[in-house]
Amino acid sequence: MSAAAGMSGRRGRGGLVGYLGDVATLAGKDLRIEWRARDTFPAMALFVLSTMTIFHFALPSGSSDRAAQGMLWVAILFTALLGLTRTYAPEREQGMFDGLLLSPVDRSAIWLAKVLATLVFLAAVEVVALLAFWLFFAHVGGAMIAAVVLADIGLCAVGALVAAMATASRSRELILPLLLLPLSVPVVVGAVGASVDTGTGKYLAFLALYDAIFSLIAWGTFEYVVAE
Amino acid sequence: MKKLLAPLDNAVGLAVLATVLIAVGTAMTFFYAPVDVDGLNQKIFYFHVPIALTAYATFGWGAWKALVHLWKKKPGADLESYVAIHQGTIFGALTLITGSIWAKLRWGHWWLWGEKELVLFLIIFLFYCTYFMLRYSIEAGPRRANISAVYALFGVILIPISFLAIRLATNYIHPVAFTKQGPQMAGSQFATFMVCLAAMWTLAGALYRLELLGKRLDLKIRELRELVL
Numbered sequence: 001m002s003a004a005a006g007m008s009g010r011r012g013r014g015g016l017v018g019y020l021g022d023v024a025t026l027a028g029k030d031l032r033i034e035w036r037a038r039d040t041f042p043a044m045a046l047f048v049l050s051t052m053t054i055f056h057f058a059l060p061s062g063s064s065d066r067a068a069q070g071m072l073w074v075a076i077l078f079t080a081l082l083g084l085t086r087t088y089a090p091e092r093e094q095g096m097f098d099g100l101l102l103s104p105v106d107r108s109a110i111w112l113a114k115v116l117a118t119l120v121f122l123a124a125v126e127v128v129a130l131l132a133f134w135l136f137f138a139h140v141g142g143a144m145i146a147a148v149v150l151a152d153i154g155l156c157a158v159g160a161l162v163a164a165m166a167t168a169s170r171s172r173e174l175i176l177p178l179l180l181l182p183l184s185v186p187v188v189v190g191a192v193g194a195s196v197d198t199g200t201g202k203y204l205a206f207l208a209l210y211d212a213i214f215s216l217i218a219w220g221t222f223e224y225v226v227a228e
Numbered sequence: 229m230k231k232l233l234a235p236l237d238n239a240v241g242l243a244v245l246a247t248v249l250i251a252v253g254t255a256m257t258f259f260y261a262p263v264d265v266d267g268l269n270q271k272i273f274y275f276h277v278p279i280a281l282t283a284y285a286t287f288g289w290g291a292w293k294a295l296v297h298l299w300k301k302k303p304g305a306d307l308e309s310y311v312a313i314h315q316g317t318i319f320g321a322l323t324l325i326t327g328s329i330w331a332k333l334r335w336g337h338w339w340l341w342g343e344k345e346l347v348l349f350l351i352i353f354l355f356y357c358t359y360f361m362l363r364y365s366i367e368a369g370p371r372r373a374n375i376s377a378v379y380a381l382f383g384v385i386l387i388p389i390s391f392l393a394i395r396l397a398t399n400y401i402h403p404v405a406f407t408k409q410g411p412q413m414a415g416s417q418f419a420t421f422m423v424c425l426a427a428m429w430t431l432a433g434a435l436y437r438l439e440l441l442g443k444r445l446d447l448k449i450r451e452l453r454e455l456v457l
Binding site: 161165168169170171175178179181182183185186189190193202203206209210213214217221224225227228 | 354371375379382389390393
């Protein structure tokens, strides 16, 4: 509804191909910035490894693998949060957000590009995290990898939107966890369920449902969050 | 001025009606509805559940006004959405308190993570508490109104999704009074419940009107002051 309103006359290139081209250009820009500066990825990777080390000592000796798998999800969620605080940092630091809004692209394309760029960061960090988890703690199964992929999509879709809200507010980094954590409770329920519980299918289906619903709403409402 | 004061009639009328209904509801709870098999502690059901349903209703109303704001660009819808969510948060806090008391009486603990309805409500409550932090950390203006509205819309999506998430997990002990077969209670209990529900909704309506009136007056006074100075 809302995104459709934004599409009229806003787009540089027409059609779905043009839209996806805009998204690719914008996401590519973020990835190129990260490739050159290497700000976010090393920080996220170090953070997730440090968190796991803390968990090793926080879990009493003799704790089950199930407890460790639950902890892995806390680590992943907080790492995603750390990455999301940097989502709009390049624009903010260079004062380029207005430039981005004035560029002839649909605003939802900006959101989609941010989601994709954040997904790439998060997926790269999770390769490190899951390897470390497999080495230090417990076996990583196919269900867990599927849960990680589905949970990432949901977290990044919601995260890219609430990060834009946080950027507009005075309290920025302070408010982002408050915005994201209640919204990510269903993701944690689904992801932990898929990792440790029997009946993986229903949890994965639930994660997919979450991704679909929240992506759709975030895609439709992003325009209002960034518009003056 | 007449237009400005118009909601006052409603607020007063609703407040009187709410007082009467609450008095009748309380009397029915203690003198009309029979003592349940669970004992006297079941009486809190007539307050706890209507309060919880009122909280959901006001959150829903807030989201509806948010949608009206984004969709129709109706002036004032943002304020109405904010007031509804404010009332919802108050009733939400009451739900958590009455739910905790009931849990203590019935199961011996103030808080049970196994009690899914209470956990769901905690998530929703935390989510809406952040609404106020978000709203007041953004400069007043169209941007704040838009962001608040989008956040309020996320709330009504989060409620069913969280509900589903919590139902997925097992260990369900919350009593289910309303099933597909209809309400699982005696006629007199159901009547008492409905009166209490009507009482809470009227109370919420009165408080909503009253707060809205105060906030609108505030805005008018600020505008006048700016004109004078």
